[in-house]
Amino acid sequence: MATPEQALHADEVQRMRVFFAFIGVLTAALIPLLIALPGDPLATRLHAGMCAVTATVCAVLLWIVRDPDRYRPWHVTLFGHVAVVTLSAAYYFWGVFSGVLLIAPIGTFMFALGRNFRGALSIHLHATAAHALLATLQIERVIDDVALLRAPELPRAASYGVLLALQFVFNAAFVMARGLRRNTFAIMEQLDRAVRDAAHREALLNEARQDLAAAMRIGGPGRFTDQVIGSFRLGPVIGRGAMGEVYDATHIDTGEPAAVKLLSRDAMAKPDAIARFERELHIAASLTVPNVVRVLEVADASAPVRYLAMERLYGETLADILRRTPRLAADATIELLRALADGLAAAHESGIVHRDLKPRNIFRHQRPTDARAVWKILDFGVSKLGDSGGTLTQGHIVGTPTYMAPEQARGDTVDHRADIYACGAIAYRVLTGRPAFTGRDVPAILRAVVYDTPPQPSRIAPIPPEVDLVLAVALAKNPDDRFASANEFAGALAEALAGSLRESLRARAHAVLASAPWGVRDAR
Incomplete structure (x- = not known):
């Protein structure tokens, strides 16, 4: 249950299962009692017959909804109208002003708590109209009052006063139930927003910790500063990672x-x-494509130190940008995704899978003399050539859990579709302002990546619902369900943000969501 609506639906299913069982047992138990009581023969047959029908309907509905996924709102509407007919027969048998009236507001309240407002309203109007009609016919002496528990004779005006009071109670029960549902939903939404905001802040804090740790490793002289390596003289360290150091050089x-x-x-x-x-x-x-950092020189076999000389980039990483501006605009997102797609297309055509796409490995490069910035993909250090191996090396995770594809998190063999998943995770991050998956530690994040689905994007950010469909395909647990290429994903996302998503893609996304809806924990 990922949303307040889903929680209320689950509550409704459980509540109605209990109600079906209670009414089914009650009506079945009433049948022999009615036969034994000295009531009017016609009233007895009508009441006992409708009790049998209601008990049968309850048994059938309980059998259907033993699987909560088979529950449908029309089940309640059908049951409600059958129950109203049974209740009308009970009025005729016991009396229109008898104690059996207590069942009416209870039933009205139960039905009105449901999601199906029209169905609940139709049941309520049916119940109040049936009682008012039978009471009026008896007050006006159109039909005889043959009730087992006849009320004392009252003047006509007093009888109508009692009838109006009862109708007020029936309507009050309906209005109170609808108000309770509305208030409960509002409170649950507030709690849901508070939980999402807390998760969002925690996710951003985790990102900030990682960025701070990386930033603290940058700057100052390194062990090769002022030395000549290949054709370059090295300056201060401008970047450090788990595997290497990057020097400013000329x-x-x-x-x-x-x-x-x-x-x-x-x-x-x-x-x-x-x-x-x-x-x-x-x-x-x-x-050699514009969206992959350009290589100037690599160490040959005779070099005493292995090195890689690349073009000097000026600007900032996507992680730096997101730390300052948590979300990107739609046009900036499409520009980013198209650049990633072009860079990945070249890599994938060469049989290369990056395996570690993340905001820190995406750089917005713009020299002072450049008219526009260019997005570039960095760090192919954990990339995979063709079928050269899995994603774990000597027990260490290769890749970044938050942006890692499920098959990569499991340690399975990966292909280019793992990079498409990472693009989807990056798009989710820049459009919603929060990562798709968070957790208290790496194992928790890995488990979420493999088994959970993230919150629905349009519920946590003001983006078109069509974007939900595109991201569902990009982030599909099964690689076969994802886009065939990063360019296809970028094009689909552009369509979604423009509100013109084609029907074939909508159907494809709905098929993915049918098996793994948004916001589900353990979507196995």
Whole structure:
């Protein structure tokens, strides 16, 4: 249950199952009692017959709704109208002003608490009209009062006064129940918003902690500062990660600015880290597209230190931008996704899966002389070539849990669709202002990625509901349900933000949501 509406629906299903059972047992137990009582023969047959019908309807409905997913609002409407006919027969048998009237406001209250307002209103009008009609016919002596419990003879005006008072009680029960449902829903929505806001703040705080930790590792001289590596003289450290250091640098002949990446001292002692760095050298040198950072030089086999010289980027990462502005506008989001799609298309065509797309690995580059900024994909250090392996290396997670595809979190073999999932997670983040999945620690996030579905985007941010459909496909648990390419995803998202999503994609998204709706914990 992810929303107040779903919670109220679950409550309604349970409440009506209990009500069906109670009324079914009550009406079945009344039948032998009615036969034994000295009531009017016609009234007895009508009342006993309708009790049998009601008990049968209750039994059938209980059998249907034993699975809560089979519950439908029309079940309650059908039951309600059958119950009203039975109650009318009870009025005729027991008396229109007898104690049996207590059942009417209780039933009205139960039905009015339901989601189906029209159905509840039709039952209420049927019940009040039936009682008013039978009472009026008896007051006016059109039909005889054959009730087992006849009320004392009252003047006509007094009888109508009692009738009006009873009708007021019936209507008051209906109005009170609808008001209670409305107030309950409003309170649950407030609580839901408070929980979402708290989760949002916690998610942003976690991101800020990660960014702060990364920022504290940047700046100042490094162990290779002022040394010449290849064709470049290294300056201060401008970036540090778990595997390497990035230095500000200049070409010793041309003075061209650059960024040179070298393995950290700790990483150089780890064969797997060296292999990953070699892989990044190979991959980065093979990709020459505007949306992937441009490689200027790579270390050859004779170099004493393995290094990667790249174009010097000016600007900030997407993580820096989101820390300042939690959400991006629709046009900025489409610009970002199209740039990612172009960069990933080149990588995927070369059989490369990035596996670690996240806001810190996406850079908005713009030199002072550039007319416009360009989004660039960074860090292919954990990328995968073709079928070269899974996502875990010696028990360590490869990738970032918040943006990791479910199959990647499970340690299964991944392909380009893992990157499409990451694009979907990034789009979710920039459009809603919060990550799709959060947790108190890495295992909790990984479990959420594999088994849960995130909150519905349009419920936590002012975006068109069509965006929900596109993101549902991009974030599908099954890779086969996702978009075939990042370009297809970017195009679909542009359609959704423009409110012109094609019907075939709507149907595809609804099929995904049918098996894994938004906001479900453990959607297995």
